[in-house]
Amino acid sequence: xxxxxxxxxxxxxxxxxxxxxxxxxxxxxxxxxxxxxxxxxxxxxxxxxxxxxxxxxxxxxxxxxxxxxxxxxxxxxxxxxxxxxxxxxxxxxxxxxxxxxxxxxxxxxxxxxx
Amino acid sequence: xxxxxxxxxxxxxxxxxxxxxxxxxxxxxxxxxxxxxxxxxxxxxxxxxxxxxxxxxxxxxxxxxxxxxxxxxxxxxxxxxxxxxxxxxxxxxxxxxxxxxxxxxxxxxxxxx
Numbered sequence: 001x002x003x004x005x006x007x008x009x010x011x012x013x014x015x016x017x018x019x020x021x022x023x024x025x026x027x028x029x030x031x032x033x034x035x036x037x038x039x040x041x042x043x044x045x046x047x048x049x050x051x052x053x054x055x056x057x058x059x060x061x062x063x064x065x066x067x068x069x070x071x072x073x074x075x076x077x078x079x080x081x082x083x084x085x086x087x088x089x090x091x092x093x094x095x096x097x098x099x100x101x102x103x104x105x106x107x108x109x110x111x112x113x114x
Numbered sequence: 115x116x117x118x119x120x121x122x123x124x125x126x127x128x129x130x131x132x133x134x135x136x137x138x139x140x141x142x143x144x145x146x147x148x149x150x151x152x153x154x155x156x157x158x159x160x161x162x163x164x165x166x167x168x169x170x171x172x173x174x175x176x177x178x179x180x181x182x183x184x185x186x187x188x189x190x191x192x193x194x195x196x197x198x199x200x201x202x203x204x205x206x207x208x209x210x211x212x213x214x215x216x217x218x219x220x221x222x223x224x225x226x227x
Contacts, residue, residue: 004157090157096213
């Protein structure tokens with residue numbers, strides 16, 4: 001498996017609380033991604049990063065923010081969680097470098113907002 | 115995740131038979147394609163990829179076929195085993211956006227003894 005660790009693996013919290021999910025990689029890959037996975041949908045991109053302090057929005061970025069202060073860590077924050085953000089969240093990494101490369105995934109964080 | 119497969123098409127095969135999982139795409143600019151396997155409670159796992167300058171690529175027990183004319187991708191698994199039971203996704207990226215992947219919704223493969 002690619003060296004990707006997501007934490008926590010499971011979290012239950014209440015509407016309106018802030019939540020931060022962490023993705024840590026040991027591959028020194030340039031690109032990191034956050035996706036959410038819901039029944040009836042393919043993986044949907046929330047935000048991604050193409051380097052330290054370089055991030056961009058994906059297709060479902062509303063209500064989420066990200067930060068990347070080190071190559072190995074990519075944080076996803078829900079400033080004020082809502083029930084619609086109940087989902088399974090996956091982090092992925094890729095070497096990038098302009099050529100098509102597969103993304104490799106962590107094992108996910110299951111987040112429930114009550 | 116465990117809820118991924120609730121609304122997915124399902125392919126049921128007998129152990130030892132060959133499996134064919136299909137994927138259609140719509141973007142003529144798509145030029146890179148990947149197949150992933152996802153087991154319950156785990157993240158998607160890379161299986162095999164193919165670039166648009168090829169129409170076939172083989173791995174260990176798996177073959178990916180690409181038909182650009184009809185925008186169709188398939189994954190063939192030879193001698194399917196119980197451990198192949200999972201949800202399979204295709205993903206694509208385009209010439210103009212090489213760093214982003216677009217994912218299909220997936221097909222559940224069930225292998226019976």
